[in-house]
Amino acid sequence: MIAFRYRYLLATLVYPRLKTAFLIIGELKKNIMKLYTVNMAVSGKMEKGAKNEPSIATLDEAMLLTGFGIYNIAHMLLSGLILLGVIMQSLAMSYVMPAAQCDLNLSLQQRGWISAIPFLAIILTSYFWGWLADTRGRRLVMLISMIISTVFSGLASFAPEVISFAVLSFISSIFMSGSSAVVYTYLGEFTNIRHRDKIVTFGSAFVGIGTVIIPAIAWVILPLEFSYPLPLLNIAYRPWRLLVVACVLPFVIGTLLLIFIAPESPKFLSSSGKSEECLVVLRKMYSINRRMPEDTYPVKTLISEGSNTKQEEKSGISAILSSMKEQTVPLFKPPFLKWTCLTCFVQFGIFATTNGFYVWFPTILNSLVNHEGAQTRICDALDAARAPRNASAVECDDTINTATFEMSVYVGLVFCSMYIIVGFLVDFLGKKAILVVLLAGTGMCGVGAPNVYHQQISVVLFAIFQMCGACIGLMNAVTVELFPTKFRAMAVCLSMMMGRVGSMVGTNLIGLFLETNCGVSFYLFAGVIMVCALFCLTLPGKNKGPIQTKPKSEATQNETQAPA
Known part of the structure; x- marks a missing residue:
């Protein structure tokens, strides 16, 4: 009878409570593992080669x-x-x-x-x-x-x-x-x-x-x-x-x-809060790159960079100007100021040199090709080829020496080779090292080009001098990496705009100096390129990520604002 009562108590009181306790412990274990997985995805500390890919992840x-x-x-x-x-x-x-x-x-x-x-x-x-x-x-x-x-x-x-x-x-x-x-x-x-x-x-x-x-x-x-x-x-x-x-x-x-x-x-889609549209693009990239079905892409939810609340609706010119000011003014304040100035100056120098001299490249080549007599320097050939001025009339001759086209094609091929070589080396050496070496090297070639009496060598040095243009893409990659999404396109545009200013300044100054003092044009812009190389020494190392303006806990740091 006593044994029956013990069995009755165990069956009606103890076993149900033990069962409930085990269920609660199981649920807690599941929730803890879920929170751990989410936390590891957010902090970027998922172990490399882990068996389970994160279903929630940042865009990177x-x-x-x-x-x-x-x-x-x-x-x-x-x-x-x-x-x-x-x-x-x-x-x-x-x-x-x-x-x-x-x-x-x-x-x-x-x-x-x-x-x-x-x-x-x-x-x-x-x-x-x-x-x-x-x-x-x-x-x-x-x-x-x-x-x-x-x-x-x-x-x-x-x-x-x-x-x-x-x-x-x-x-x-x-x-x-x-x-x-x-x-x-x-x-x-x-x-x-x-x-x-x-x-x-x-x-x-x-x-x-x-x-x-x-x-x-x-x-x-x-x-x-x-x-x-x-x-x-x-x-x-x-x-x-x-x-x-x-x-x-x-x-x-x-x-x-x-x-x-x-x-x-x-x-842009992620920063605008369009996570689902962003996932559609990522699934397509995953499917094509890895040759896998789109539904096997492990990420199901993105940690959105966009804000959940839209700005108050505005319209008109004042709203546009206010929006542009909001994106531009921070670029000229710490911590962005020094990088804005650096990228703008370097792009100015590169564009002024490579585009400025490219415009006058056919003229210089024609002078060298048509020069008769002993070997001479670039500037001496230009002085000898300079015809007497006649400001009242322009000779109507729309024919172009085909040798100019041919030489331009050869120089362009060398340009392509330089870009491809830089593309292969950038992962091993990093942007900073390539920028410093390439800018310094091309600058020294610019100093040597007008001082060499052998025409073929002077043309080679002149062509290498213009190859500083291969650094334009690297500087844009630097800009994309330095600035967060909200300011990234604006930062690239400002630096490229300064580059175009350099193109105009370089074209006019080089044309003036080639007419009055040819050597100055080479020395001036070679010096600018070497100064750019010194400035690039201050760049951060490889893949340091965008500059942080506020603590990472602020979700608005990398947001793209709502359209005005």
């Missing part, structure tokens, strides 16, 4: 899980194609103007300022495009800007006189600068932090490719001898007009690819 961790492969390479080629269109439109005037001087009745002064139109447009509008890209999206800005730029370039090819040609070219260049301001940011934000430097550098190689394609296309088109009269416009459609259209073909192809294939930047 999610990007790493997508891998690196075909998708990134294809996106790099797309971004490079857009960059190629920018370069071709920016530098094509160097070949269009000599061939158009008869049809448009151009003076030397008019040829000079029309050639500077693309740089002027970029200087005046890069700031606005940077703000628009940070608030409306990288893809949308490039799409709209390329379409409108292509349309106005086509119209410019039918311009009957210089004023209409200048106006239409200026409008086309304004919208072309939209892609110029955004393309590096768009490229960098599709690649995880381990491969970002390399992919941006390889994308920048299209700058070198552009310096090959422009003279090659001009070499094919300009020697053609066709002239189709258009009585309605009172013009004859000649080869230089076709060259204007040919230079926007990369934009046409890039626009089609953006419309049908390329998505918005995952970084």
Whole structure:
């Protein structure tokens, strides 16, 4: 009877309570493991090679899980194609103007300022495009800007006189600068932090490719001898007009690819609070890179960088100016100030040297090729080739020496090689080391080029001097890494805008010095490049991440503001 009572008590009182206790302990264990997994995903301390991938992750961790492969390479080629269109439109005037001087009745002064139109447009509008890209999206800005730029370039090819040609070219260049301001940011934000430097550098190689394609296309088109009269416009459609259209073909192809294939930047989507749209892009990247079904992508939830509360709705010019001020003023305050100044100065020096001398490259080559007699220095050949001035008339000769095209193609090929070499080395040496060595080395070649009597050697040194342009992409990669998402496109645009200012300053100063004191142009800009190398010594090491302005616990640090 007693044994029965004990069994009854155990069955009715003890066992149910023990069962409940075990259930509670099990639930606690599950919750603890779940909290531990989430915490490890947030803090980025998931062990490498762990069996269970995190289902909740930050964007950087999610990007790493997508891998690196075909998708990134294809996106790099797309971004490079857009960059190629920018370069071709920016530098094509160097070949269009000599061939158009008869049809448009151009003076030397008019040829000079029309050639500077693309740089002027970029200087005046890069700031606005940077703000628009940070608030409306990288893809949308490039799409709209390329379409409108292509349309106005086509119209410019039918311009009957210089004023209409200048106006239409200026409008086309304004919208072309939209892609110029955004393309590096768009490229960098599709690649995880381990491969970002390399992919941006390889994308920048299209700058070198552009310096090959422009003279090659001009070499094919300009020697053609066709002239189709258009009585309605009172013009004859000649080869230089076709060259204007040919230079926007990369934009046409890039626009089609953006419309049908390329998505918005995952970084922008995440910063805008569009986590689900961002995950769609990441799944596609994962599927193509790793050749796995999209539903096997382990990340199911992103830790959003966007704010949960939208700004109060505003409209009008005052709201736009306020928004632009909000994104710009912090760049000129600590801790961003010194990096803003450094990136702007270095880009100014690089652009002033590489683009400034590129404009006068055909003139210098022609002087050396046509020089007769003993071996001489570059500046001596220029002095000997200088014809007597006649300001009252411009000789109407729209033929160009084919040797100039050929030499330009060879130099462009060397440019491409330099970009590719830098792309392979950046992962091993880091951006800082390459910037310092390359800028210092090209600067010394600039000092030596005007002092060598052997013409072939002087041309080689002169070409190496211009290869400082291979550092443009590296500096953009530095800028993308230094600044958080909210200020990133604006920072890139400001530095590129200062670079375009350098292009205009360099073009005019070099032209002045080549006329009055040739050696000064080389020494001045070689000195600027070497000073840039010294400044690059102050850059942080590899992949230190964006500058932190506030404690990491503040969620608004990397937010992209709501559109004004």
